[in-house]
Amino acid sequence: MFDEFRKIVEEGFERYLAPSDDCPARLRESIRYSVEAGGKRLRPVMVLLACEACGGDPTDAIPAAVAIEFIHTYSLIHDDLPAMDNDDLRRGRPTNHKQFDEATAILAGDGLLTLAFEIVAREIKPAEVAVACVVDLASAAGIEGMVGGQMADLQGERPEIADAAQAGTDDQSRKIAQLEAIHLRKTGRLLRSALTMGGRIAKADKNTIEMLDHFGKCIGLAFQIADDLLDITGDAAKMGKGVRKDAELGKLTYPGLWGLEESRRRARSLIDEACRSIEPLGDRGLRLEALARFVLERDH
């Protein structure tokens, strides 16, 4: 699905990761290793689909699509580090620090994050739109977004680094609120920025950008529920990583809180809400809707 857009995005990666004398070869190899590891390319495809759904030319949005996938990739490299989630396997291959080394992996992540902002600032036109996209991306990826969410997630697993406010969450509704707060930041914000950037590049008005943002928020949560479900019911070979890891680690998950059936029901209901919210886009929004349904039905 969306193979054509995925191909456009992957050609974009090539352009921005061409060899240069000023970048050490090993660092570039390490970056390419993780960027080219594949994956669904969900975020960059969303940028292009949102641009198209607002009547823009999706090719104008390629730099933003490349940038968001670079940021997603950097976050995976850093999250996998021994000091963080300590994962050896990602998409069926050794994680970056296993294939290279920890120092290289840290720098590859730092480099990808930095390159993402350079690409958007250099290539998105006009300057007002470039600036708005940098703000979308940075606020989504930063300490009140993805980085903050990863921190809160780690704190949930490690009482020794938890904030005082996180202590003693015994009752179910507080647990759910905390889980949702983590995911809204850790995955939700970046997905939303994919949609708002696509809209901005198509010169969509403020109401449309807000509509896309709400769509992104709903599918972000649905995506996370689907991820938790896949961890329980998924096939390790298709996933390219270990399954049932969350349960083994005693991690807070949606199926753990709600059970399988209720989790599935809520994910479906979020996708329905997402699709309803973009009805004003009419037929142009159909491919975005299809993407939303795919989030739920994917098996990896």
Place this chain on the structure above:
Amino acid sequence: MFDEFRKIVEEGFERYLAPSDDCPARLRESIRYSVEAGGKRLRPVMVLLACEACGGDPTDAIPAAVAIEFIHTYSLIHDDLPAMDNDDLRRGRPTNHKQFDEATAILAGDGLLTLAFEIVAREIKPAEVAVACVVDLASAAGIEGMVGGQMADLQGERPEIADAAQAGTDDQSRKIAQLEAIHLRKTGRLLRSALTMGGRIAKADKNTIEMLDHFGKCIGLAFQIADDLLDITGDAAKMGKGVRKDAELGKLTYPGLWGLEESRRRARSLIDEACRSIEPLGDRGLRLEALARFVLERDH
């Protein structure tokens, strides 16, 4: 020296690091710990001085000054990590990962880098200047700049991760070229971006920006030579970190290649070249000149 500008910049830090419900408390504490550790604030002061020297209002440049110090701080946090330079002490206090923990330190660095771009994109006006500043900062900090330089520096110390091209550098002139290539990227590019951003915010013309860039390149190299000299002749108490560490590690340094006297002579000559290059700025450039001389005379 430049206490007034340093104070303005430090007030800027406060504004951008105010508490928020969306950022975990420990993450913010860890960021503030490193940002508030002090230091010379050389880069942000340069942004303001360059803006002033080009006839601009230095207060317009505060967001860019804050951003560059955040990027400098992130680079120190990540460079100190066990997988990188493995330092326990920075500016007389435990390094970030010693005071907090490795995961928090990695995320604090990631968060600072991201926040830097958000601040510039949000606050610098007009959008064309903001975009140019994001490009300056990102290209200076990225894989062909600071991150690439840090990688090359590590590779110089660890043959097991060196690129094929780095092997067997026995002769003196190749060693010098390699050392210079590392420093031009690791510290030089970011210093240059401080000056070009200041110029851009003052709406300086292309020639003036290039002049500032050359000034920055000269003082960047002089700064590194002075740093190497301080490692040999410096006072550990004033430096707030161990001295003579480079020599113990058998690291390639300028005094190691040229001797003390010749290193001093070259640093002075670079500063002279820097000062000559900004003569066209006239009296408005005097404070930038004073800063250049300070780089050489500092004792920490």
